[in-house]
Amino acid sequence: MTFATLALVVALGVAGPLLALPRRLHLPVILGELIAGIIFGTTGLRILDAEDPIFVFLADMGFALVMFAAGTHVPVRDPAVRGALGAGLVRAALVGVVAAVAGWAVAQAFGIGHGAIYAVLMASSSAAIALPIVDSMRLSGPPVLALTAQVAIADTACIVALPLVIDPGNAARAAVGAVVVAACAVVMFLILRYLQKTGAQRQVHEVSEERKFTLELRVSLVLVFALCGVASATHVSIMLGGFAAGLAVAGVGEPRRVAKQVFAISEGLLAPLFFVWLGARLDLRELGEHPQFILLGLALGVGAVAVHCTTRVIGQPLAHGALAAAQIGVPVAAVTVGSQLGVLVPGESSAIMLATLCTIVIATVAASRLAAKAPV
Template sequence: MNFQTLTLITVLGLAGPWLAWRQSWHLPLILGELLAGIVFGTTGFGLLHPADPTFNFLADVGFAVVMFVAGTHVPVRDAAIRAALGRGAVRAAAVGVLAMLAGQAMAVWFDTGHGLLYAVLIASSSAAIVLPIIDSQGLGGKPVLELTAQVAIADAAAVVALPLVIDPGNAGRAAVGALLVAGAALLVYCFLHWVEESGIRHRLHTVSEDRKFALELRVSLALLFALGALATRSHVSIMLAGFALGLAVAAVGEPRRVAKQLFALSDGFLAPLFFVWLGARLNLREFGDHPYLILLGLALGAGAVLAHALMRCLGQPVPLGAIASAQIGVPVAAVTVGTQLHVLKPGEPAALMLGALVTIAAAAWGARSAARGTTDFARRG
């Protein structure tokens, strides 16, 4: 990898904002980045080589930061959300049951043997997508609080479950590694909580802001990389390390300055690089040899949307169910980890991403329906 390649990757990253420019479409930034990587990577012109060690390592760093930011988006400190946890948990569990049935059926139908993986994907939600949609549309009321709680529970549960189901043969080792990473994240939370309550963080923040030290960002990155090192040594994906640390930081309360610095670091460089790398790694040409996997991707997306929409039986408006079905972090993690472990069939990674795009399209429809007031959920409560 050289500066010419890095320039190309950075320029390709601009495809994300370009495609998402029209706000009414509710398209995520990563869509353009993925497509750009596909065009210039393995599927397309072949100018990007995802197996390059430097490119691969930078993508791993970006993956860790992306999952860290996703964890900080989970509203664990919101008292109103905690009050809605009961109904949110019931709906998340109900979606999980439906997802288990649908995932096993798809695994049998398409003869992949990945029923548990499909179940986790179908049941997952993405707080990193859903929360910005809620904010951008100004949605509120009790049903939206319940939706937020449901998404937070599903997001966290899916991230924990994914390492266990993607490689069932090593599930025991993955469980031990996950416990180690979770325990380390708990210790980090206790340390950060003590630093916050003792006033040490505030004093450091004052000096850091005055003298431009960026101490909080440096500490956050040091903790992230330390948990990432523990995860890799424990044979667990860095996905779990990043998300667990994000939850710990969210539980303490992420300082606004750190949030802005992380946004610049993540969305300005590392996240686009990771998603361009992921697109470059996907080989859509495999769909030509296995065209039935296109149907698998569509089925995964439709199954996720249907499972969440059926929560109408538990009182959730269909547009909110469509929004809840939005997923990106878990499918991305499944593709990343699955290809690294070589447990996915040719064409299957692209099918998983196709399913995620179907849910994003459904969430965009749900957001537009909510904004137009086709339901009354924003006025309830």
């Protein structure tokens, strides 16, 4: 990768905010970034080489920070959300059971033996998508609290489950790796909480703010990349490492200034770079060569929304169920890891990303309807 290519990638990342600019549409920023990558990557003009090692490494950094942000978005310290954990757990469990049946059915219908992968994809939610939508549209009330708990539980469970189902032959190794990453995250949380209780964190904060050292930001990045290093060493996706680091930081409370600094690095460069890279590596021409995968993508996307809407039978409004179906981290990891391992067949990666876009579009529409009905 050259500086000229890097400049092009950063410029393409601006397509995200431009496409999301009309407020009435409520389009997610990543949509424009993915489309820009698709146009300039393997599917379109083929100007961007998604196999470039430097491009891949920078994209991995972006993915780690995307999952870190998702972890920090989980409101583990909010007493109201903790009180809604019971309802959230029941709903996530119901979705998981229905998704297991739906995943098997889709796999059988298309003759692909990936029923377990499809089940995890359909059951997954995304705190990185759903919670910012909730905040931006100022949705509130008991149903939203239960939704928040449900999304957090489903997101965490599916992130842990994906490595186990995508490579069943090494499921034991993946399980051990997940336990190691979780244990490191717990140790990280305990150390951070100790520093907070002793006042050391406050002292570092004051010195850093006064001297412009950005020490807390540097420490946060060390924690994220260190845990991703542990994940890689134990043959687990960096998705789990980034997410676990985010949960550890969320457990003690991320300082607002640090959150803004991490947001600037992530959303200003690395996250857009990752989504442009992801779009560039997708070959949507495969969908033309294998048109049945268009139907697979629609089946997975609409199926995921339908699966989440089954919680209507236990009292959750349909719009909240559709919002909980929004996905990003788990499908992206499935495409990334599945492609690396050679697990996915040609066209399947594109089908999974098509399904992801379907869930985001439907969740955005559902959230817009909720916002329109909310009292002013």
